[in-house]
Amino acid sequence: MKSQIALKLYALSQRVGRSQRAWVLASALAVGAVVAVPAPVQAQGTKIGFVSTERILRDSKPAKAAQSKIESEFKKRDDELQRLANKLRTEAQKFDKDAPVLSESERIKRQRSLADLDSDLQRKRREFQEDFNRRRNEEFSAIVEKADAAIKQIAEQQGYDLIIQDAVTVSPRVDITDQVLKALGG
Template identity: 80%
Template sequence: MKSQFALKLSSIQSSIARGNRALVLAAAVGAMSVVAAPAVQAQATKIGFVSTERILRDSKPAKAAQSKIEGEFKRRDDELQSLANTLRNQAQKFDKDAPVLSESERVKRQRQLADLDSDLQRKRREFQEDFNRRRNEEFSSIVEKADAAIKKIAEQQGYDLIIQDAVTVSPKVDITDQVMKALGG
């Protein structure tokens, strides 16, 4: 199967044979400008990279938000730890007492342990959902501020393209430190 370039070349050759040399030359120049134009533009394109993960982990606003959220949820986390310890202690006591308990008492305590475990799991789930929701609220405002800083840096420094996710990045195009500085650290 012939490539498109080979097909165009054979078309040009047949046109030359018919005497349309000027038309063929114009078509060839046009085709070359179409092929060469992206290469010239790519050389002039200024590209930058920003690590969103690093901004959300290491910037001052991100660290402040993380501390604020941890402070808000500290009491609930302590309550969950206490409840987990209570469950563990009761389970150990049950294991020790089980051989001497009556059948009805053993079933009753197993049910109590199961209820306590269900309550703990439900509270952990609620805690995690509330924590994630709150974290997303805080970090979405940081992302908005970072996006504004990125746009400002791109305009000021003449970037044509800023990429936020990449497999590999050269340090010379990484502007994450500039964005973090614009965010206050």
């Protein structure tokens, strides 16, 4: 008496050409080997954990301290950009109001002045953003190093075989992010 799987494999092998029969047979044997081994034996002794890097970079004490530090470092430049943007807006509104009564040469002169002011503002915003991102990456790379050390320590202490960072879906029973946050001081 043949099993259902054997019958299906036989029927499949009859439909494919001779060159493909070997491939079908090899595939069937591989599938059969995986099915034949019980699941607990396959995963026996494997301990897996998950850590959310996003939560660590958002919720840990070092991350919050770094964010505050960076914001205070860039506050003066941000205020300057706001002041420059307000000046540009005020000058543009004044130009719009005065434009009908201005001479052609005065109109062109003020348009150039507004364009120069706008270019200066855009350049300063770009520089600000680049400097801010560079500084943020410096601070957060140090936090990631500390987190990696904490993760390795937890893995060694608790016998984890594999710890994954950033996955599509995770069961709360394997999420060790809270332990890492605690190891980082909060």
